[in-house]
Amino acid sequence: MAHVDVILPSGEIQRLEAGLSLAELLRQIHADLEGRVVAGRLDGKPVDLSTVPPAGARVELVLMDSPEGLFILRHSTAHLMAAAVQELYPEAKFAIGPPVEDGFYYDIDLPRPLPAEDLPVIEARMRALQADRLPFVRVEMPVEEALRLMETRGETYKVEILEAIRRYGTSRPDTVEELKGEAETGGMVSFYQSRSFLDLCRGPHVPDTSFLRAFKLTHIAGAYWRGSEQNPMLTRIYGTAFPTEEALEQHLYRLEEARRRDHRRLGRELGLFSIEEEIGPGLVLWHPKGALVREVIEAFWRKEHRRRGYQLVYTPHVARAHLWDVSGHLSWYQDNMFSGMEVEGQEYLVRPMNCPFHILIYRSHTRSYRDLPFRLGELGTVYRYERSGVLHGLLRVRGFTQDDAHIFCRPEQLESEVADVLELALAMLRAFGFPEHHLVLSVSDPAQMTKYAGSEEEWQRAESALERVLEKSGFAFDRVEGEAAFYGPKIDISLVDVLGRQWQCGTIQIDFNMPERFDLSYIGEDGRSHRPLMVHRALLGSLERFFGILIEHYGGAFPFWLAPVQVAILPVAERHEPYAQHVAGRLDTAGVRVQIDDRNEKVGYRIRQAEVTKVPYIVVVGDREVEGSLASVRERGRRERGTMPVDTLLDELRDLLHPPMTGPAL
RNA sequence: GCCGGCGUAGCUCAGUGGUAGAGCAGCUGAUUCGUAAUCAGCAGGUCAGGAGUUCAACCCUCCUCGCCGGCUCCA
Numbered sequence: 001m002a003h004v005d006v007i008l009p010s011g012e013i014q015r016l017e018a019g020l021s022l023a024e025l026l027r028q029i030h031a032d033l034e035g036r037v038v039a040g041r042l043d044g045k046p047v048d049l050s051t052v053p054p055a056g057a058r059v060e061l062v063l064m065d066s067p068e069g070l071f072i073l074r075h076s077t078a079h080l081m082a083a084a085v086q087e088l089y090p091e092a093k094f095a096i097g098p099p100v101e102d103g104f105y106y107d108i109d110l111p112r113p114l115p116a117e118d119l120p121v122i123e124a125r126m127r128a129l130q131a132d133r134l135p136f137v138r139v140e141m142p143v144e145e146a147l148r149l150m151e152t153r154g155e156t157y158k159v160e161i162l163e164a165i166r167r168y169g170t171s172r173p174d175t176v177e178e179l180k181g182e183a184e185t186g187g188m189v190s191f192y193q194s195r196s197f198l199d200l201c202r203g204p205h206v207p208d209t210s211f212l213r214a215f216k217l218t219h220i221a222g223a224y225w226r227g228s229e230q231n232p233m234l235t236r237i238y239g240t241a242f243p244t245e246e247a248l249e250q251h252l253y254r255l256e257e258a259r260r261r262d263h264r265r266l267g268r269e270l271g272l273f274s275i276e277e278e279i280g281p282g283l284v285l286w287h288p289k290g291a292l293v294r295e296v297i298e299a300f301w302r303k304e305h306r307r308r309g310y311q312l313v314y315t316p317h318v319a320r321a322h323l324w325d326v327s328g329h330l331s332w333y334q335d336n337m338f339s340g341m342e343v344e345g346q347e348y349l350v351r352p353m354n355c356p357f358h359i360l361i362y363r364s365h366t367r368s369y370r371d372l373p374f375r376l377g378e379l380g381t382v383y384r385y386e387r388s389g390v391l392h393g394l395l396r397v398r399g400f401t402q403d404d405a406h407i408f409c410r411p412e413q414l415e416s417e418v419a420d421v422l423e424l425a426l427a428m429l430r431a432f433g434f435p436e437h438h439l440v441l442s443v444s445d446p447a448q449m450t451k452y453a454g455s456e457e458e459w460q461r462a463e464s465a466l467e468r469v470l471e472k473s474g475f476a477f478d479r480v481e482g483e484a485a486f487y488g489p490k491i492d493i494s495l496v497d498v499l500g501r502q503w504q505c506g507t508i509q510i511d512f513n514m515p516e517r518f519d520l521s522y523i524g525e526d527g528r529s530h531r532p533l534m535v536h537r538a539l540l541g542s543l544e545r546f547f548g549i550l551i552e553h554y555g556g557a558f559p560f561w562l563a564p565v566q567v568a569i570l571p572v573a574e575r576h577e578p579y580a581q582h583v584a585g586r587l588d589t590a591g592v593r594v595q596i597d598d599r600n601e602k603v604g605y606r607i608r609q610a611e612v613t614k615v616p617y618i619v620v621v622g623d624r625e626v627e628g629s630l631a632s633v634r635e636r637g638r639r640e641r642g643t644m645p646v647d648t649l650l651d652e653l654r655d656l657l658h659p660p661m662t663g664p665a666l
Numbered sequence: 667g668c669c670g671g672c673g674u675a676g677c678u679c680a681g682u683g684g685u686a687g688a689g690c691a692g693c694u695g696a697u698u699c700g701u702a703a704u705c706a707g708c709a710g711g712u713c714a715g716g717a718g719u720u721c722a723a724c725c726c727u728c729c730u731c732g733c734c735g736g737c738u739c740c741a
Contacts, residue, residue: 220736224669228738232669235669281731281732382741386739388667390739396741397741504740505741600699601704602704605704608702609703620700638702640701
């Protein structure tokens, strides 16, 4: 009998009867893994387990709980869902159904809207199919034949995809450039069939539906075909799948946890902020407690910036249209600006950015090279017209305050300035409890240089400067083409919160365009006039968004230095109030934000109130404490500490009052 | 902006083609209390706004506004 030799990941050579599939190989060498392996790889290329390996192939198995295996699992579940949808709604037309970060979706064109109540119906049908242990059968055919097949079935979206494949060799013509080398060849495409459902798909898939043990459909949303507003809106059904029920449960619990931390809910419950319909969407009211947190953030921010050579300024919120014309905002940014107002025959516009004002401060004097770098900072409130559908609590608003600064510098100072900003940004994030970050270098799209202001050569220079800083920093970063601002390339800084979610906050943007537009100059050592470079930067991004992120990160339980109320003092009975006042006075003098709760309620009730409002320290004072100048201390989260002298408590709290800022000693 | 869903008291939510209810929060009173909810009473709503159908609309229809989930966009 003929044999073939294949190479296992260990490097071992395995002799295999010719014509046996990977599934059979698995049974021979790893019977214990059966049911946990969803696919294989031949020479690194993912394939179905039903594939018969050729002689000499490097063979690997893909486990269900590996990231790749999970993707395959979810992809197959998307197919299962589509099969169920097709049975329930025979008129449905299918677009695409890929696995994503937390699960999968399928975009489907349905003749009528899908009510949310239908999700359990679809899910039930999926379970029925799952129980039938339907195999995922791979069918290969030439593109032309596939086109005819999809046309007869009325699958117009699949036809469109196939036409793209026929023309470009890939289903995504927008990526044709980067895929040039690896585009499918041979004019063959593959389908996967489970019962009557046949779907164009590269694969691989799990062998049969019995592998799909734990899944759930989560929600429905609209999505444009190919993501473009010009195209029809499809119904997108989201779901998720995991190797085990337990893992699925855990995921659903995490979703629940995210809901529990929702800053919109906590913001209302904790009296931090509100957004009122009468004022308008995306416009935030900071209530006293939220404002207190903001004050602490701002004070810390100002101190750090002064310490690092920034000069802080205040500038107006509106300016004559002419200014925005000179700055280029009217040509590049008008879609995002509130419409103007007329005053004394002059058009004024509300500012969407702070830069022109800082530029005019720079330009108000003749500047010498000795003045550079010239760093102007401002917690500057701006207004941007955001389309109504994108607004979201504090995370996406129309009026917000940027922790903005503009650095005017000589070209040779650029790199060290950018490096300093990056260092400051990361240090501040750490102080707020975000040790993890993610950096993205956004550069121009060489194919569409008309989108950008300035010369190609300037762009080149700025982009390589940013790249060098990032490389020297030693931090990992992604490089994305086409994401630059209209005036220059940038580094975007995202933080990672306690649930592992990434939020973009900081940004460092190089600008050689504005200095030119405003004809900025400085007198160099040579006595001649030179053009400075400009760096726009924000570290927290906007105070609104950052506050929203903070609320969710901490679930409303802010660390001591940020908490709006740091200590609640509860006198047991009315006669203890003078002593409560005395303790409060001492804490207050030390700079602690303290509140006495002398309401006519039992101690248990008031402790509960302090706990649910996330006050970090609770101090109960009764006869015993009055007697010995003591405080009965309780920390947020059920820890009862017992009594201690007020002096001891004060010492402890004093250490907690300041942000944990670590950085270069200046 | 687009697709879908939603909008009843400050909050969470019941409710029916025949002029609206609970819990919590609020207020008042009693209670003076020792580590996560003391008891009683009171008050609170143009049922998002507008138009229409109807003898009668919170309920049915249309429009507007807002919110939610996504898409597109983004700090």
